[in-house]
Amino acid sequence: xxxxxxSLFLSVREGDSSVINCTYTDSSSTYLYWYKQEPGxxxxxxxxIFSNMDMKQDQRLTVLLNKKDKHLSLRIAxxxxxxxxxxxxxxxxxxxxxxxxxxxxxxxxxL
Amino acid sequence: DxxxxxDPRHKITKRGQNVTFRCDPISEHNRLxxxxxxxxxxxxxxxxxxxxxxxxxxxxxxxxxxxxxxxxSFSTLEIQRTEQGDSAMYLCASSLxxxxxxEQYFGPGTRLTVT
Numbered sequence: 001x002x003x004x005x006x007s008l009f010l011s012v013r014e015g016d017s018s019v020i021n022c023t024y025t026d027s028s029s030t031y032l033y034w035y036k037q038e039p040g041x042x043x044x045x046x047x048x049i050f051s052n053m054d055m056k057q058d059q060r061l062t063v064l065l066n067k068k069d070k071h072l073s074l075r076i077a078x079x080x081x082x083x084x085x086x087x088x089x090x091x092x093x094x095x096x097x098x099x100x101x102x103x104x105x106x107x108x109x110x111l
Numbered sequence: 112d113x114x115x116x117x118d119p120r121h122k123i124t125k126r127g128q129n130v131t132f133r134c135d136p137i138s139e140h141n142r143l144x145x146x147x148x149x150x151x152x153x154x155x156x157x158x159x160x161x162x163x164x165x166x167x168x169x170x171x172x173x174x175x176x177x178x179x180x181x182x183x184s185f186s187t188l189e190i191q192r193t194e195q196g197d198s199a200m201y202l203c204a205s206s207l208x209x210x211x212x213x214e215q216y217f218g219p220g221t222r223l224t225v226t
Contacts, residue, residue: 004153031213042115042202043154043217088153092213097167098144099215101153 004089004102011108018079020105022072022089029091032065033099034074037086046074046087076107084109115218117203123224124193131189132221136205143186144215145178147171148200160186193225 005023012018024032030051035043049056049063049072056063062075072089086106090099116135124130136143141162146154157176159167162183172178175193180186190197200222204215 035217040222042117042219043204045214045216048213090153097142097159098156098169099146099154100156103151103153 004091004100006087006089006102006105008103009106009108011110012079014079014081014109014111016079018074018076018083018107018109020074020076020087020089020107022074022102024070024072024089024091024100024102026091026093026100027067027070028093031092032063032072033088033090033092034061034063035088035090035101037088037104039085043088079107079109081109081111083107115203115205115216117201117218117221119221120219121222121224123226126193126195126225128193129189129191130193130223131187132201132223134186134188134203134218136184136186136203137216140205140207140216141183142206143180144204144206145186145188146202146204146217148202148220149198154202157188190223193223195225198223198225 033048034046036046037043047058060077064073086104088101088104090101118133143160145157148154156169157172158178160180163180175191178188200220202220204217206215
C-alpha cells in the first residue's frame, strides 16, 4: 500500500522549534516532500529530499529521512506566527507520476 | 512566471448540473496534474497529462469526470451530473517534463460546492 501517516495537530510557542513527523510505507519512493497549505489556498512546495540523502537543510527548515524506519520529519527553527498552516508530507514513487499525500498536520503557533 | 492559475476559484452548483474548471500551468511545464482534496484530507491524484496526452487516470475518476488538454497548454476538468459527494477542492499542478519532473507546483484550487 501507499499510506502516508501524520499526526493531526501540533501546537508550539513562537520562537520555539517545531518538528512535524511523517511515516510512509512505499520503499520505492525516490523523493519525499513537504508542502504548506494556508487556509483556503493551494499547496506551497517547501522542500524535498532525495531518497539517498538522510538530511537536507534550507534556511529555517531541516528535513531528516530515516529510510530504515520509513520516517520523515520537518523541523522549523524559530517558529513564527506566519508558519501556522497545515503541513503535508508526500512521496513520489519511482516510476510513478503522482504524489501520494499524508492527511496533514495542523501547526498552530501561539504567542 | 505567474505560477499555476485556476479558474474559477469557487463554484456553487446544484446537484445534476455540469461544471467545468480551467487550469493554466506554468508556461514551460509540459506535465499537468489534477488532484482532489476533501475537508481534512490530503490531495488525492485524479489524472496526469504529458503535453496533450492523458497518460494516467485514477480509479477515483468516474465516468462523469473528463479532463482535456487539447493543445498541451491549459487543461479543463469537467464533471457531469454533479453529486453532493463531488464537493471538494480541485487542485491543478504542473512540472517540467525532464530534469525536474518531481517538482510539482500547485495552483490555488477551485472549491466546488454541490447543493
